[in-house]
Amino acid sequence: MSMLKGKRVKEIMRFFVGTAAVIVCASFFPQPALPQQLTQHKASHKIVVNGDIRNYYFTRSYKEGTDQAAFSVGGRLHAETSARRGLGFGATYMGANPLAQNGPNPLLIDNTLPGYTISTLGEAYLSYQGERSQVKYGRQVIRTPWANPSDTRMVPVSFEGLSASMQTTTGWSFSLDRMYKFKNRVKSTFDRNTLVTTVPTSGFLAAGTVYKKGPLSAQAWYYRFYDIAQLGYADALLRANTKKRFKPVAAAQIMSEGGIGGNLLKNVRAHAAGGSLGVASDDVEATVSYDNVPGDASAYKGGLIVSPYTSGYQTDPLFTDTQSASLVEKGQGHAYKVAATFWTSGHRFRFIADRARYFLAPAKGVPNNDLLKTDFDLTYFLGARPGDAAFRGLAIRDKLGIFDTPAAPLTQQFNQAMLEYDF
Numbered sequence: 001m002s003m004l005k006g007k008r009v010k011e012i013m014r015f016f017v018g019t020a021a022v023i024v025c026a027s028f029f030p031q032p033a034l035p036q037q038l039t040q041h042k043a044s045h046k047i048v049v050n051g052d053i054r055n056y057y058f059t060r061s062y063k064e065g066t067d068q069a070a071f072s073v074g075g076r077l078h079a080e081t082s083a084r085r086g087l088g089f090g091a092t093y094m095g096a097n098p099l100a101q102n103g104p105n106p107l108l109i110d111n112t113l114p115g116y117t118i119s120t121l122g123e124a125y126l127s128y129q130g131e132r133s134q135v136k137y138g139r140q141v142i143r144t145p146w147a148n149p150s151d152t153r154m155v156p157v158s159f160e161g162l163s164a165s166m167q168t169t170t171g172w173s174f175s176l177d178r179m180y181k182f183k184n185r186v187k188s189t190f191d192r193n194t195l196v197t198t199v200p201t202s203g204f205l206a207a208g209t210v211y212k213k214g215p216l217s218a219q220a221w222y223y224r225f226y227d228i229a230q231l232g233y234a235d236a237l238l239r240a241n242t243k244k245r246f247k248p249v250a251a252a253q254i255m256s257e258g259g260i261g262g263n264l265l266k267n268v269r270a271h272a273a274g275g276s277l278g279v280a281s282d283d284v285e286a287t288v289s290y291d292n293v294p295g296d297a298s299a300y301k302g303g304l305i306v307s308p309y310t311s312g313y314q315t316d317p318l319f320t321d322t323q324s325a326s327l328v329e330k331g332q333g334h335a336y337k338v339a340a341t342f343w344t345s346g347h348r349f350r351f352i353a354d355r356a357r358y359f360l361a362p363a364k365g366v367p368n369n370d371l372l373k374t375d376f377d378l379t380y381f382l383g384a385r386p387g388d389a390a391f392r393g394l395a396i397r398d399k400l401g402i403f404d405t406p407a408a409p410l411t412q413q414f415n416q417a418m419l420e421y422d423f
Contacts, residue, residue, distance in 0.1 A: 046081070046082045047079055047080070047081050047082075048079070048080050048081075048082065049077070049078065049079050050078050050422075050423060051075060051076040051077040051078050051092075051422075051423060052075045052076050052420055052421060052422045052423070053073075053074075053075040053420065053421045053423075054073070054074055054075045054096075054154060054418065054419070054420045055072075055073050055099075055418065055419040055420070056071070056072050056073075056113060056153065056154055056416070056417075056418050057069075057070075057071045057416070057417040057418075058070050058071075058110050058112070058113045058153075058414065058415075058416050058417075059110070059414065059415050060110050060412065060413075060414045061412065061413050061414070062411065062412050063408060063410055063411050063412070064408070064411070065412075066107050066108065067108070068107075068108055068109060068110035069108065069109070069110055070098070070109050070110040070111065070112075070113040070114065070115035071098060071099055071100060071113075071115075072096045072097060072098055072099065072113050072114070072115070072154050073096070073097060073099045074094075074095045074096030074097055074118070074154050074155065075094075075095065075420075076092055076093065076094050076095075076122070076155070076156075077092065077093045078090065078091070078092040078093075078123070079091055079092075083127070083128075083129035086128050086129050086130060087126070087127070087128055087129075088126075088127045088128075088129060089125070089126055089127065090123060090124075090125050090127060090136075090140075091121060091123055091124045091125075092121070092122050092123035092124075092141075092158075093120075093121060093122070094118065094119075094120050094121075094122035094155040094156070094158075095117075095118060095119045095120070095155070096113075096114070096117065096118040096154035096155055097117050097118075098115060098116065098117065111186060112153065112186065113153050113154060113186075114153075114154070114186040118154065118155055118186070118187070118188050119188055120155070120183065120187075120188040120189070121139065122139060122141070122155065122156070122158040122183065123138075123139050123140050123141060123158060124138050124139045125137060125138030125139060125140045126138055132166060132167045132168070132169075133164070133165065133166040133167075134164070134165050134166075135162070135163070135164045136162070136163045136164075137161075137162050137163075138160065139158055139159070139160045139183075139190065140158060140159060140160075140161075140163060141156055141157070141158045141159075142159055142163055142177055142179070144175065144177065144206050144208060144221060145208075145219070145221055145233055145235075145316070145317040146206075146221070146223055146231060146233065146307055146309065146310060146316060146317070147159070147177070147179070147204065147206060147223070147309040147310070148309075148310065148315055149315075150185055150309075150310060150313040150315040151185070152313070152315065152323070153185050153186070154185070155185055156185060157182070157183065157184055157185050157309065157313075158183050158190075159177075159179040159181065159182055159183070159203075160179065160180055160181035160182075160183075160190050161177065161178050161179035161180045161181070161203060162177070162178045162179075163175070163176070163177045163178075163179075164176045164177075170213075171211050171212055171213035172209060172210070172211050173209065173210045173211075173212075174208070174209050175206070175207070175208045175209075175210075176205075176206070176207050177204075177205070177206040177207075178203070178204075178205050179203045179204055179206075180192070180202070180203040181203065182194060182203070182309060185313070194225070194228070194308035194309060195307075195308055195309060195310070195311045195312055195313070196228070196265065196306055196307070196308050196311050197228065197264050197265070197308070199227075199264055201225070201226050201227045201228060201262075201264070201308075202226035202227060203226060204223055204224060204225045204226060204308070204309070205223070205224040205226075206221060206222070206223050206224075207221070207222050208220060208221035208222070214241065215238055215239045215240060215241045216236070216237070216238050217236070217237045218234070218235065218236035218237070219234065219235060219236075220232075220233070220234040221233045221234070224260070225260075225306075225308050226260075226261055226262075227260075227261045227262035227263070227264050228259070228260070228261070228262075228263075228264055228265055228268065228306060228308055229257050229258060229259050229260060229265070229268040229306050229308075230257065230258060230260050231255060231256070231257040231307075232255065232256050232257075233253070233254070233255040233317070234253070234254055234255075235251065235252065235253035235254070235317065236251065236252055236253075237249070237250075237251040238250050238251070239280065245281050246279040246280065246281050246284070247279065247280055247281065248277075248278075248279055249276070249277070249278045249279060249280045249285070249287065250275075250276070250277055250278075251275065251276040251319065252273075252274070252275045252276075253272075253273065253274050253275075253291075253317065253318070253319060254272070254273045254274075255270075255271065255272045255273075255305070256270075256271050257269065257270045257271070257305060257306065259300070265300050265306055266300060267298060267299050267300050268299065268300045268306050269296055269298075269299035269300065269303065270293065270296070270299065270300075270303050270304060270305040270306065271293070271294060271303075272291060272292065272293045272305060272318065272327070273291070273292055274289065274290055274291035274292065274318060274319045274320065275289070275290055275319070276288065276289040276290070276319045282343075283342065283343040283344075283345075283347075284340070284341070284342055284343070285340065285341045286338075286339070286340040286341075287337075287338075287339050287340075288336065288337070288338050289319035289320050289336065289337045289338075289339070290319070290320065290334070290335070290336045290337075291318050291319055291320040291327055291334065291335050292334040293305060293327045293331075293332050293333060293334070294332060295332035295333075295361050296332070301331060302331060302332050302361060303331075303332040304328075304329075304331050304332065305327065305328045307328050310328065311328060311329055312329055314326045314328075314329075316328050319337065320335040320336060320337040320356055320358075321337075322337065322354055322356045322373045322375055322401070323375055323399065323401050323414075324373070324401055324403075324414065325356065325358065325371060325373040325403070327358065330358055330360050330371065331360055331361060332360070332361045333358060333359050333360035333361050334358075334359050335356055335357060335358040335359065336356065336357055337354055337355070337356035337357075338354065338355050338356075339352070339353070339354035339355075340352070340353055340354070347381065348380060348381055348382070349378070349379070349380055349381075350377075350378070350379045350381070351376075351377070351378050351379075352375070352376075352377035352378075353374075353375065353376055353377070354374070354375050355372070355373070355374045355375075356372070356373045356374075357370065357371070357372050357373075358370060358371040358372075358373070369405075370405065370406055371403065371404070371405055372403070372404040372405070373401065373402070373403055373404075374401070374402045374404075375399065375400070375401050375402075376399070376400045377397070377398075377399045377400075378397065378398055378399075379395055379396065379397040380395065380396045380397075381393060381394075381395050382394040382395070382396075383395070383422070392422050392423060393421070393422060394419070394420070394421050394422075395418075395419070395420050395421075395422070396418070396419050397416075397417075397418045397419075397420070398415070398416065398417050398418070399415070399416040399418075400413065400414070400415050400416075401413060401414045401415075
């Protein structure tokens with residue numbers, strides 16, 4: 001017991017040392033209320049600089065198994081020229097370093113953080129900015145439902161290729177992304193692999209449209225994951241426009257996927273549909289969500305959804321996703337989730353709680369393969385109002401996740417203690 005207490009004391013000391021390091025580093029930057037711009041004396045355009053400093057301590061505990069932990073400090077530094085005759089350039093350095101030795105035994109290190117050094121030029125692109133359009137070529141972070149930053153650890157996912165977007169005055173926007181290479185969040189290098197294959201692929205093509213006007217928002221996307229599968233996805237969200245404090249919220253989603261090309265994963269064929277109902281106000285939102293992924297015995301892994309760039313990250317768009325649990329990697333079945341978000345006055349504190357139950361198809365040797373997941377997430381914001389378009393300031397966050405199964409309750413829990421300064 002004394003050894004356990006000593007270990008916990010060391011863990012706490014590590015986190016506070018990292019916290020102090022972030023605060024000291026943050027003190028060198030101007031106050032977040034003032035935008036940072038470095039003006040070139042001999043040029044008419046500007047270079048805008050921003051980024052974040054992040055301190056992250058991750059622990060994972062098992063009822064039966066080897067406990068793991070990792071501690072890291074790092075962040076992003078982004079610089080971008082304002083458009084001159086429509087042309088610009090942007091670059092982002094992304095880095096993460098263990099602040100203290102995570103331990104000599106690699107089995108005790110949680111490398112999903114990761115527990116080792118990352119150093120990469122995650123973005124480096126040329127851009128063209130029109131009145132309502134933008135084109136980028138090079139390394140970049142993109143935001144689409146099935147290929148996104150997955151930024152829940154130290155550095156985000158980024159891609160290399162061409163992206164184009166256009167907005168209209170009628171509420172519609174259109175996007176086209178052709179990406180050739182991929183850098184996952186625990187690597188420094190770009191390559192042609194994915195999260196589900198080790199054989200190089202030709203990347204992916206994504207084409208989508210988004211509609212936002214009044215209480216309605218909707219989107220539809222087509223993905224071609226070369227040599228793996230093609231996927232279609234659509235969702236819609238309606239927030240009732242009433243004078244009542246609590247406004248009804250309803251959403252629905254649907255997806256379909258099938259194998260193509262080289263068919264690296266044989267017989268990919270999956271479908272999913274879901275819905276969500278709830279109420280929302282300026283300070284509270286509560287929802288009940290449901291998703292269904294029907295099985296197909298003749299398909300890849302019984303009808304598993306194959307998501308080459310979010311698998312294992314739980315950042316795909318299914319309504320019932322929770323941290324470290326999703327129907328995407330759990331396989332065919334259905335799930336429900338009850339979730340609530342609470343803000344204090346002034347939006348300084350945010351508390352999120354959710355509980356999801358995954359009813360999964362029986363696995364080999366495991367007749368009852370269900371999973372119960374519970375999350376608690378508390379964040380304190382010190383800086384600009386976090387609802388602003390570009391939050392600037394200090395945020396302290398702690399997330400606790402608890403896994404249960406019918407056969408062995410409390411099989412695993414993780415805790416993520418984070419401190420981030422956005423400048």
